[in-house]
Amino acid sequence: MVHRLRRFAADHWVLAIALIVLLYLFVPIGVVAAMSFREARNNAPYTLDNFKFTLDNWKHPFGVPGIQEAFLLSVTIALVATVGATILGTLMSFALARHSFRGRGATNTLIFLPMATPEIVMGSSLLALFVASGVPLGFWTVVIAHIMFCLSFVVVTVKARLAGLDPRLREAAMDLYADERQTFMRVTLPLVMPGIVAAALLSFSLSFDDFIVTNFNSGTSVTFPMFVWGASQRGIPAQINVIGTAMFLVSFLIVLIGQLPRLRRRAR
Amino acid sequence: MSALGHVAAGGGSAAQVKLEKPRKKWLPYLLLLPGGLWLIIFFAVPSVQLFATSLYDPNGSLEEGYAMTWQFGNYPDAVSAYLPQFGRSIGYAALTTLFSLLLGYPLAYAIALKSGRWKNILLICVIAPFFTTFLIRTLAWKVILSDNGTVVSVLNALHVPLPDGRLLATTPAVIAGLVYNFLPFMVLPLYASLEKLDPRLIEAAGDLYARPVARFTRVVLPLSMPGVVAGTLLTFIPAAGDYINAELLGTSRQYMIGNVIQSKFLKVGDYPAAAALSFTLMAAILVLVFVYVRRAGTDEVL
Amino acid sequence: MIEQQHGASGADLRLDGVTKRFGAFTAVDDLTLTVPRGSFFALLGASGCGKTTTLRMIAGLEEPTAGRVLLGDRDVTPLRPYKRPVNTVFQSYALFPHLTVADNVAFGLRRRGVKKYADQVEQMLHLVEMDGFGKRKPSQLSGGQQQRVALARALINQPQVLLLDEPLGALDLKLRRQMQVELKRIQTEVGITFVHVTHDQEEAMTMADTVAVMNAGRIEQLGAPVEMYDFPGTAFVANFLGQSNLFAGDVRGRSGADLLVEAYGGRYTVPAARARATGGTVWLGVRPEKMHLTTQAVPDGHQSVTGIITDSSYTGVSTQYLVRAPWGDELTVFVPNSGVAAPLAVASEVTAYWRPEHAFLLPRPAGETHAPVAAREEVTA
Numbered sequence: 001m002v003h004r005l006r007r008f009a010a011d012h013w014v015l016a017i018a019l020i021v022l023l024y025l026f027v028p029i030g031v032v033a034a035m036s037f038r039e040a041r042n043n044a045p046y047t048l049d050n051f052k053f054t055l056d057n058w059k060h061p062f063g064v065p066g067i068q069e070a071f072l073l074s075v076t077i078a079l080v081a082t083v084g085a086t087i088l089g090t091l092m093s094f095a096l097a098r099h100s101f102r103g104r105g106a107t108n109t110l111i112f113l114p115m116a117t118p119e120i121v122m123g124s125s126l127l128a129l130f131v132a133s134g135v136p137l138g139f140w141t142v143v144i145a146h147i148m149f150c151l152s153f154v155v156v157t158v159k160a161r162l163a164g165l166d167p168r169l170r171e172a173a174m175d176l177y178a179d180e181r182q183t184f185m186r187v188t189l190p191l192v193m194p195g196i197v198a199a200a201l202l203s204f205s206l207s208f209d210d211f212i213v214t215n216f217n218s219g220t221s222v223t224f225p226m227f228v229w230g231a232s233q234r235g236i237p238a239q240i241n242v243i244g245t246a247m248f249l250v251s252f253l254i255v256l257i258g259q260l261p262r263l264r265r266r267a268r
Numbered sequence: 269m270s271a272l273g274h275v276a277a278g279g280g281s282a283a284q285v286k287l288e289k290p291r292k293k294w295l296p297y298l299l300l301l302p303g304g305l306w307l308i309i310f311f312a313v314p315s316v317q318l319f320a321t322s323l324y325d326p327n328g329s330l331e332e333g334y335a336m337t338w339q340f341g342n343y344p345d346a347v348s349a350y351l352p353q354f355g356r357s358i359g360y361a362a363l364t365t366l367f368s369l370l371l372g373y374p375l376a377y378a379i380a381l382k383s384g385r386w387k388n389i390l391l392i393c394v395i396a397p398f399f400t401t402f403l404i405r406t407l408a409w410k411v412i413l414s415d416n417g418t419v420v421s422v423l424n425a426l427h428v429p430l431p432d433g434r435l436l437a438t439t440p441a442v443i444a445g446l447v448y449n450f451l452p453f454m455v456l457p458l459y460a461s462l463e464k465l466d467p468r469l470i471e472a473a474g475d476l477y478a479r480p481v482a483r484f485t486r487v488v489l490p491l492s493m494p495g496v497v498a499g500t501l502l503t504f505i506p507a508a509g510d511y512i513n514a515e516l517l518g519t520s521r522q523y524m525i526g527n528v529i530q531s532k533f534l535k536v537g538d539y540p541a542a543a544a545l546s547f548t549l550m551a552a553i554l555v556l557v558f559v560y561v562r563r564a565g566t567d568e569v570l
Numbered sequence: 571m572i573e574q575q576h577g578a579s580g581a582d583l584r585l586d587g588v589t590k591r592f593g594a595f596t597a598v599d600d601l602t603l604t605v606p607r608g609s610f611f612a613l614l615g616a617s618g619c620g621k622t623t624t625l626r627m628i629a630g631l632e633e634p635t636a637g638r639v640l641l642g643d644r645d646v647t648p649l650r651p652y653k654r655p656v657n658t659v660f661q662s663y664a665l666f667p668h669l670t671v672a673d674n675v676a677f678g679l680r681r682r683g684v685k686k687y688a689d690q691v692e693q694m695l696h697l698v699e700m701d702g703f704g705k706r707k708p709s710q711l712s713g714g715q716q717q718r719v720a721l722a723r724a725l726i727n728q729p730q731v732l733l734l735d736e737p738l739g740a741l742d743l744k745l746r747r748q749m750q751v752e753l754k755r756i757q758t759e760v761g762i763t764f765v766h767v768t769h770d771q772e773e774a775m776t777m778a779d780t781v782a783v784m785n786a787g788r789i790e791q792l793g794a795p796v797e798m799y800d801f802p803g804t805a806f807v808a809n810f811l812g813q814s815n816l817f818a819g820d821v822r823g824r825s826g827a828d829l830l831v832e833a834y835g836g837r838y839t840v841p842a843a844r845a846r847a848t849g850g851t852v853w854l855g856v857r858p859e860k861m862h863l864t865t866q867a868v869p870d871g872h873q874s875v876t877g878i879i880t881d882s883s884y885t886g887v888s889t890q891y892l893v894r895a896p897w898g899d900e901l902t903v904f905v906p907n908s909g910v911a912a913p914l915a916v917a918s919e920v921t922a923y924w925r926p927e928h929a930f931l932l933p934r935p936a937g938e939t940h941a942p943v944a945a946r947e948e949v950t951a
Binding site: 010012014015017018021022024025026027028029031032035046047048087088089091092094095096098099100101107110111113114115116117118119120121122124125126127128129132144145147148151152155205208209211212215216224225228229232236240241244245247248250251252255256259 | 293295296297299300302303304306307308310311312313314315317318321371372374375377378379382383388389390392393394395396397398399400401402403404405407408409410411412414416417448451452480501502505506508509510511512516526529530533534539542543546547549550553554557
Binding site: 176178182 | 629630631650652656657658660661662664665666667668677678681682723724727
């Protein structure tokens with residue numbers, strides 16, 4: 001019996017540590033969720049002391065001036081940046097995965113460097129460029145910046161998917177009377193799609209969540225993270241927690257639903 | 269033979285025989301053009317511009333404009349003035365990377381090799397915190413570590429000595445926040461390389477008299493090295509440039525170089541010094557990255 | 571059935587001086603051959619011999635460096651793969667993982683704008699005995715089932731030539747034997763020309779009407795399996811298609827319809843009709859199952875070599891003995907376990923004998939005293 005217990009412990013201690021680490025990841029989210037139900041006036045200190053439960057914050061998630069505009073601005077920027085970065089990045093990854101050409105190494109370096117550069121450096125250098133060239137800061141400068149730093153992540157994600165494709169599938173399509181265009185539309189694109197979707201989701205979350213680069217290049221526009229930042233200096237409205245929790249739940253559900261077919265197949 | 273065929277097909281020398289359509293040599297360049305231009309104009313050019321800015325006359329101002337005077341002196345001036353902040357950036361980032369590795373490895377290992385049918389759910393749990401805004405999560409840490417919060421009470425009850433009896437506004441708080449924020453960047457690459465590991469290799473090592481420790485150090489760890497390298501880079505780089513955690517969870521005594529750069533650019537408006545600091549940070553990170561990648565002996569960073 | 575009409579309208583496949591070089595390496599070297607329409611043709615060789623490259627050039631997936639590929643009188647060399655009336659069953663199948671079995675099979679018809687394909691798909695799935703599997707995804711099929719789908723997907727297009735690239739390589743032995751019979755049945759039924767690439771000599775001999783043995787980018791010998799096995803053309807073929815005991819000898823003269831050969835001090839005769847070389851240095855070959863063993867006198871009309879048994883392995887149907895000849899080489903002899911003779915002990919002296927008309931003579935480059943051995947255990951690329 002003792003032997004068995006020891007054996008069980010030996011087999012499962014890694015799992016136990018893993019669960020503790022997961023807990024560490026989730027505690028702050030639990031706090032955010034709890035804070036979203038806290039009854040508080042706008043400038044109350046940001047703590048869980050003297051907790052009083054209320055649903056008011058959830059009934060009026062945009063009940064603070066500026067928060068709705070900030071949220072919608074962030075969503076708009078993230079959508080535009082995601083479309084831009086996904087298109088540009090997918091084209092680049094096709095060139096890198098499918099063709100050999102001069103300047104391949106230089107291109108790979110150009111794609112790697114943004115990922116190895118701290119955001120504060122990218123943000124400040126872009127600001128320097130925009131100021132020097134007299135471009136007014138605002139919506140479009142933020143979009144430009146977001147496409148720039150999402151691009152590398154899109155290329156890496158889609159390229160990995162392309163590299164994993166069996167080249168024989170393309171040959172099989174050509175052998176079965178599909179010309180280049182049909183081969184691309186009927187075989188390559190559907191097979192690469194999961195990679196492109198993953199890249200787009202990644203871009204969206206990177207863009208929506210970005211504060212550092214945005215803070216340098218937004219001028220007077222206020223995105224949702226910037227709104228939170230501003231609030232953290234003055235006093236944090238409970239609605240921020242509502243939106244944080246809702247974002248978490250919605251995205252968690254989307255990813256979970258995306259996983260459902262795979263889970264069901266595995267169960268069978 | 270077919271492998272050779274693919275190599276040759278990639279090289280594409282359509283010598284004697286003419287195909288219906290000539291191979292399009294310009295196609296890859298066309299595909300690369302928009303994205304490449306984007307990166308050149310909005311990443312490479314600004315980096316050069318930043319370098320130029322760092323050499324401007326520090327006596328200028330944003331309103332009057334700066335004169336290019338090749339002030340290389342900006343570098344020693346800025347770096348010596350903010351050496352402690354530089355030291356903290358590198359030191360905090362190194363500690364963050366170390367703790368993330370220690371916490372992230374068991375998690376990645378468990379998900380990749382021990383979780384069975386729960387694998388996807390656990391993976392989603394690792395990614396999920398991403399979706400609550402970075403700043404909101406960091407603010408939540410403020411609540412957790414607050415002076416009369418649970419963590420401080422427990423530590424006090426255990427008689428763990430705390431500076432001034434508090435956690436918030438201390439170095440451990442900043443590092444805890446950094447680890448928390450960048451842990452998923454460590455776990456995901458680790459998971460990706462551990463997932464490719466054939467569990468039979470671990471069994472084979474056991475069969476060949478390797479005890480659990482040796483199984484790990486001789487088989488599992490070497491094979492997951494690409495993941496370790498990628499994970500440490502993806503954690504170290506953003507952590508070194510971060511200033512949010514120091515700002516929200518620390519005090520000016522915890523400020524990192526990011527806080528200085530941010531305030532010089534956006535509050536003080538001292539562009540040449542800020543640019544010199546940015547460029548030094550970027551150069552320092554790139555040097556560290558290349559030395560590290562070289563020593564780790566793997567090119568599979570991407 | 572529809573397929574039969576098509577088979578009749580097919581044409582001979584001709585390769586005319588086809589060469590393929592990858593840099594300095596010549597994969598296929600000036601290959602000329604004709605595959606008659608409706609035949610089952612096997613390209614047999616070890617990995618790296620150029621057989622897969624040849625197949626890919628016929629499919630249009632690889633461009634020849636020189637030479638032409640013709641279907642009947644039509645030069646298809648410059649045609650892209652999707653313009654050729656040729657289809658391929660790929661190695662490890664290359665089924666589209668995102669499409670159902672039915673959509674995989676219908677793929678070629680739909681690309682050519684055929685609107686009513688459902689019936690044909692059903693017929694084709696019936697032909698390969700996969701009725702009712704149309705809605706499945708390839709990942710839900712076993713290896714053998716995937717193989718059948720790959721076959722259906724190619725056959726439904728009624729190509730003039732069907733190319734099969736090691737189609738059975740991924741299957742286990744029992745399934746492979748079963749699919750060999752099946753493939754042969756289907757080929758007879760549809761009447762389409764099959765060109766089958768394989769490294770498995772037994773597979774090639776079982777199925778093909780004509781076998782071409784390839785080596786280093788060239789065809790060593792081409793012919794019907796029975797003829798080639800019975801009377802191989804080169805020492806390479808003698809050892810690649812089955813096994814042979816080869817003695818290095820010299821032709822010493824002629825006696826009526828027989829050639830006189832001297833090897834390692836022994837004198838042997840071979841009918842001139844079974845000689846590929848009638849003078850100079852030769853290989854004298856005898857198949858292991860044509861040799862018999864005895865500890866007593868050699869029966870009349872036989873020739874013999876006496877040696878020591880060094881090894882015996884029991885394989886059920888027969889026992890394989892290794893006999894060391896006086897000159898040091900080991901001869902292989904298969905003795906059927908028919909229950910007539912008692913098993914022989916290792917280390918005992920024994921005489922191996924054969925009928926002269928079972929032997930054959932092959933040309934031997936002067937100075938070569940060791941028979942070329944084909945690399946049999948290969949890793950399929």
